[in-house]
Amino acid sequence: MKRRCWLAVILLITCLCGSLSGPAAVQAQPDTKTLLLYDSLAVDTPKEGNVEELQRLLAAFGAQVTVMNLDHYTADTLSGYDRVIYVKNAPDLYDINKDFLKDMAAYTGDYLHIGTHLPERVQQQLHTVTAVIPDAAVTITADAWSSAPTRVPSLPVITSYQGQPYGAVQLYHGSHAAPFGVIHGRQGYVPYYVKGNASELALSSLLKDWLGVQKPGNLYLVIRGIYPFSDLEKLKALADRLYGAGIPFVVSVQPVFEHTDYPAMLRYLQAMQYVQARNGSIVINTPVVADTISQDKTVLKREMSSFIDVLAQHKIVPLGIGAELYWSYDHLYSAEGMAFFDSSLLYPNEKIMYRDRSPQSKVFVSSPFTVTIRQLQEYVRHKKTADTLPVDLAVTLNFEADSVHLDEEVAWLEAQWLVFADYKQEEHQVKNDHVLLQSRGGILKMNGQSLTQNSTLLSGTSGAAEADYAYTKQARQSLSGLFRVQNNIFVAIIGVTLLVFGLFLIIGYRLYKRKYYK
Missing domain, CATH: 3.20.20.370 (Glycoside hydrolase/deacetylase)
Structure with a gap:
């Protein structure tokens, strides 16, 4: 009976310690699959490279990502993923993949839409109203981080929404400011995202909550x-x-x-x-x-x-x-x-x-x-x-x-x-x-x-480096000794010859000088 009481006390203390320690800082669950869809890589446009940057952001959160072009989408693909991100880079192209439209209408997992043409079902859940501002100069801010004003030919902004806003899109020389993105429940929306400015930090703040990551950044x-x-x-x-x-x-x-x-x-x-x-x-x-x-x-x-x-x-x-x-x-x-x-x-x-x-x-x-x-x-x-x-x-x-x-x-x-x-x-x-x-x-x-x-x-614990190290091995020379002796003999002969030639010059000079005096 005493043993059972002690076991109960130990179990209670263990539970209390576990509850007091709080949740651990973790990344996105590795067994949670994320599908990253895109309709265009936006080559030769200001949006070029945003899909690649999004891939690196998702990697920073430890997400398991599968990247797919919308043209390659097949029926029932969405059912195999817990989270779906769709990057709509081409506003002038409407989704013509019927399998995706059908699956999207029935999809109940986490969904994040980046770009224009927000699906109607998601738009209703977020209660969002958007507008397009032509030829706008905007500044993207994320908390206290910000970027220089950027001119955007056609800027989609959120004018009305329900949920948690993230970041801000501030019109240059204007009083209008709109949220960079919003999350409501399991749905998220970012109307404008490009590579290389503060929109990366604003999107990372939204992704952190959307992915359920608790670890603070360093x-x-x-x-x-x-x-x-x-x-x-x-x-x-x-x-x-x-x-x-x-x-x-x-x-x-x-x-x-x-x-x-x-x-x-x-x-x-x-x-x-x-x-x-x-x-x-x-x-x-x-x-x-x-x-x-x-x-x-x-x-x-x-x-x-x-x-x-x-x-x-x-x-x-x-x-x-x-x-x-x-x-x-x-x-x-x-x-x-x-x-x-x-x-x-x-x-x-x-x-x-x-x-x-x-x-x-x-x-x-x-x-x-x-x-x-x-x-x-x-x-x-x-x-x-x-x-x-x-x-x-x-x-x-x-x-x-x-x-x-x-x-x-x-x-x-x-x-x-x-x-x-x-x-x-x-x-x-x-x-x-x-x-x-x-x-x-x-x-x-x-x-x-x-x-x-x-x-x-x-x-350094690896010793001293040799300054005269032989980087190439010398070939083995079987007659090197004989050639060395020959070289010494030739040097001696040449030296003697030069000495004799010098003596002849001196003697000839003296003879010529005596002849001149006579």
């Missing part, structure tokens, strides 16, 4: 473009400067798969050790994809794993992978190159080169939304206070830029009120067949053992 600083042939002394000086300013940072380094025993590679590793000791975090950038990429699908996995091993051997703990967005929508790249990492930095696509394209994205536990420092400067043009970000935001600096330009950007960061988070404070994991690398609460771990960042890391 601000990170990322330095891109670090190669073995980069100016490593310049990198160390930048690390010292950021460390002195109290700004934690992330360095995205290019992997090396061959000649990892060369002195140049050793200096590269020592620079990473120095960065890590200066409160910097390391992420591995994806290798450069060429048209002549090997057809062997195991090469990428083997090489990425080998570079992780090289870093681990030198006490360097990478915490994620940096890649262009399309890598996460490719079966080969995501399975062979990104499978070691649970965290990523997904950059905008620069040159898309799929190997095995996938409509479904790879999900990461952590994937901050990356923006350039110019975008950040635009956001904070009129901002005075620091507000909580709705999404993890990573500001990128290009290390390959000229020193004067980079110095100006760092000076601007030092002068701002911005508070950058330490990437190591979050949980990250990199794992292959030989090593497990982790971070949590600012502590780096290797195979479960904590690494202390002490003075040995500042000076």
Whole structure:
């Protein structure tokens, strides 16, 4: 009887502790599928790239996304998804896919509409009334963040609605302001969304609630473009400067798969050790994809794993992978190159080169939304206070830029009120067949053992690099000794000949001089 009483007390205490601890900060549920539909990519228009930016925003919230063009939609597709986002980029094109119209009329899941032609059923649920303002100059605001005025040839705005508003669309030189977007129940609507201004932050605020994400956003600083042939002394000086300013940072380094025993590679590793000791975090950038990429699908996995091993051997703990967005929508790249990492930095696509394209994205536990420092400067043009970000935001600096330009950007960061988070404070994991690398609460771990960042890391633990290292092996020479003796003999003969020739010149000069006197 006493044992049962004690068990009851312990169970009650456990329940009370669980209720007092509160809900944990989580991302979008990984088992919740999201369908992203679009009617047009809006090429050569101001809306070009907004679908790609939306994909990166959804990745930052940890959403499992399937991307589909409306032309490829087939009957009953909506029934397989819990959430649907439809981007209507072409206002002059009406939806002619009858299967989609039929399924949409019966769809009861979460729905977010971006653009014009809001479905009538959703319009009734949101009680929205819209209007189109021709040739408008607008400013998009999201809390205290804002963007410069942008001229829009035809701007759709919400004039009446029911639900929770997000952000604002302020007409330039006008008193009219409309919500950027609204959510009511399980339905959401954003009439205008473009790439590269504060509409990204306004949409992220709406997406956070629509996806049910509770995790607050952090601000990170990322330095891109670090190669073995980069100016490593310049990198160390930048690390010292950021460390002195109290700004934690992330360095995205290019992997090396061959000649990892060369002195140049050793200096590269020592620079990473120095960065890590200066409160910097390391992420591995994806290798450069060429048209002549090997057809062997195991090469990428083997090489990425080998570079992780090289870093681990030198006490360097990478915490994620940096890649262009399309890598996460490719079966080969995501399975062979990104499978070691649970965290990523997904950059905008620069040159898309799929190997095995996938409509479904790879999900990461952590994937901050990356923006350039110019975008950040635009956001904070009129901002005075620091507000909580709705999404993890990573500001990128290009290390390959000229020193004067980079110095100006760092000076601007030092002068701002911005508070950058330490990437190591979050949980990250990199794992292959030989090593497990982790971070949590600012502590780096290797195979479960904590690494202390002490003075040995500042000076480098990999030894000194040889300045006169032979990068190419000399061919074996079987007659080198004989040739050396011959060369010495020829040198002696030539020397004697020159000496004799000199004596003849002296004797001839004296004889000619005596003849002249006579």
